[in-house]
Amino acid sequence: xxxxxxxxxxKEWIEVSMRYSMRNFLHFARESGLSMSHLGAIYHIHQLGSxxxxxxxxxxxxxxxxxxxxxxxxxxxGLVHRTxxxxxxxxxxxxxxxxxxRILKAGIQARESWLDQLAEKLSxxxxxxxxxxxxxxxxxxxxxx
Amino acid sequence: xxxxxxxxxxKEWIEVSMRYSMRNFLHFARESGLSMSHLGAIYHIHQLGSxxxxxxxxxxxxxxxxxxxxxxxxxxxGLVHRTxxxxxxxxxxxxxxxxxxRILKAGIQARESWLDQLAEKLSxxxxxxxxxxxxxxxxxxxxxx
DNA sequence: AAATATAATTTAGCCTTCTTAACTATTTAG
DNA sequence: CTAAATAGTTAAGAAGGCTAAATTATATTT
Numbered sequence: 001x002x003x004x005x006x007x008x009x010x011k012e013w014i015e016v017s018m019r020y021s022m023r024n025f026l027h028f029a030r031e032s033g034l035s036m037s038h039l040g041a042i043y044h045i046h047q048l049g050s051x052x053x054x055x056x057x058x059x060x061x062x063x064x065x066x067x068x069x070x071x072x073x074x075x076x077x078g079l080v081h082r083t084x085x086x087x088x089x090x091x092x093x094x095x096x097x098x099x100x101x102r103i104l105k106a107g108i109q110a111r112e113s114w115l116d117q118l119a120e121k122l123s124x125x126x127x128x129x130x131x132x133x134x135x136x137x138x139x140x141x142x143x144x145x
Numbered sequence: 146x147x148x149x150x151x152x153x154x155x156k157e158w159i160e161v162s163m164r165y166s167m168r169n170f171l172h173f174a175r176e177s178g179l180s181m182s183h184l185g186a187i188y189h190i191h192q193l194g195s196x197x198x199x200x201x202x203x204x205x206x207x208x209x210x211x212x213x214x215x216x217x218x219x220x221x222x223g224l225v226h227r228t229x230x231x232x233x234x235x236x237x238x239x240x241x242x243x244x245x246x247r248i249l250k251a252g253i254q255a256r257e258s259w260l261d262q263l264a265e266k267l268s269x270x271x272x273x274x275x276x277x278x279x280x281x282x283x284x285x286x287x288x289x290x
Numbered sequence: 291a292a293a294t295a296t297a298a299t300t301t302a303g304c305c306t307t308c309t310t311a312a313c314t315a316t317t318t319a320g
Numbered sequence: 321c322t323a324a325a326t327a328g329t330t331a332a333g334a335a336g337g338c339t340a341a342a343t344t345a346t347a348t349t350t
Contacts, residue, residue: 006272007260013279014166014257016286017159030206036181037307053328061175066308068329073306090316090327112159114289115152121285127151133278134158140266141161144259182337198298211338213299218336235297235346 020114028110032103041070042079042104045096052091053082079103165259173255177248186215187224187249190241197236198227224248 029039044059045051057067071094074080079100085091096104119127174184189204190196202212216239219225224245230236241249264272 004264004272006267006276007264009276009279009283010260010263011257012283013286014162014260016283017162018166020286020289021159021163035306054326061171062307063309064328065310065330068327069307072329085327088317088327092328112156115155115159117289118155118282118285119149119152121288122151122281126281127149129274130278130282131151131154133275134154136267136271137263137275138154138157138161140263141158141165143266144165144262180336199296207337208339209298210300210340213297214337217299230297233297233347237298 021111024113025107025111028107032106034103037070038074038077038079039103039107041074042096042100042107045080045094045100046104050093050095052085053094056094074100166256169258170252170256173252177251179248182215183219183222183224184248184252186219187241187245187252190225190239190245191249195238195240197230198239201239219245 029036041056041060044056048055048059053067053071054064056071057064060067060070062070071080071082075082078097080094081097082092082094085093122130174181186201186205189201193200193204198212198216199209201216202209205212205215207215216225216227220227223242226240226242227237230238267275
């Protein structure tokens with residue numbers, strides 16, 4: 001059981017993919033002039049879909065005051081919109097603007113830009129086998145918590 | 146060529162693995178009371194091996210003054226040692242203390258802790274095929290820049 | 291030996307991000 | 321209808337992290 005190379009190999013691969021992905025993502029962050037806080041918030045807002053200020057704060061692990069201030073900056077930069085909720089005028093509906101969505105996608109794209117190079121190093125046959133293997137991983141992975 | 150599902154599938158998997166890995170890692174950062182800057186620096190110091198203050202700053206993309214101040218805090222927390230270089234007394238040799246190495250390993254461990262759960266969801270046969278596929282990816286991945 | 295270069299640090303100041311506490315507006319409960 | 325709860329904002333202040341510039345100590349060059 002401890003001889004099963006599955007988990008160690010998976011860790012190796014994650015080590016590799018995190019190294020390239022983070023390098024590219026940090027480079028993107030620098031170039032775009034956005035802080036990791038801002039990019040993280042954009043990602044969370046995307047994940048949450050339409051949501052309130054406090055909810056975002058909870059997901060980021062900060063107070064609603066901090067979330068409000070963070071959103072100020074994102075709104076000012078045109079990345080996020082903040083509108084009154086029609087049914088409850090206390091709450092603000094937060095969402096990404098078109099520009100916010102563009103930045104989100106560009107960040108993800110930058111993070112993954114090394115994969116095309118990787119693909120070039122593989123034969124069709126290797127790619128087929130790897131694709132099949134990864135599809136199993138994705139399916140099972142999405143079943144975790 | 147655009148029909149090859151390899152890269153899209155790889156992206157899906159990276160999406161999944163980043164989601165779990167980052168969630169666990171951020172949780173670890175909170176629990177350990179260390180900022181992402183500090184953890185990032187620890188990782189870079191580990192990668193560089195024994196190195197000087199300026200060199201760390203370059204890798205982190207900050208001035209040597211900033212690196213020096215960052216190292217102050219890490220030394221104070223007992224995670225990093227800073228000793229005179231025997232051959233050139235201008236330079237300080239920076240390295241992780243035992244506690245620094247412990248934190249590094251704990252962070253990596255936290256990041257990867259979801260993989261055991263994933264392994265439990267797979268048959269031996271699936272694991273074998275996936276392991277073989279990932280070994281190819283790791284080998285080719287390490288050949289990139 | 292003197293001048294120059296290099297490595298690290300210290301200082302002062304700026305900007306960001308966070309927290310707590312006070313405040314406004316709105317909704318819900320009694 | 322009033323009291324309490326909820327959502328968000330604002331203000332003041334602390335902490336972190338950055339830079340540029342000055343400073344110290346050591347090495348290297350001439």
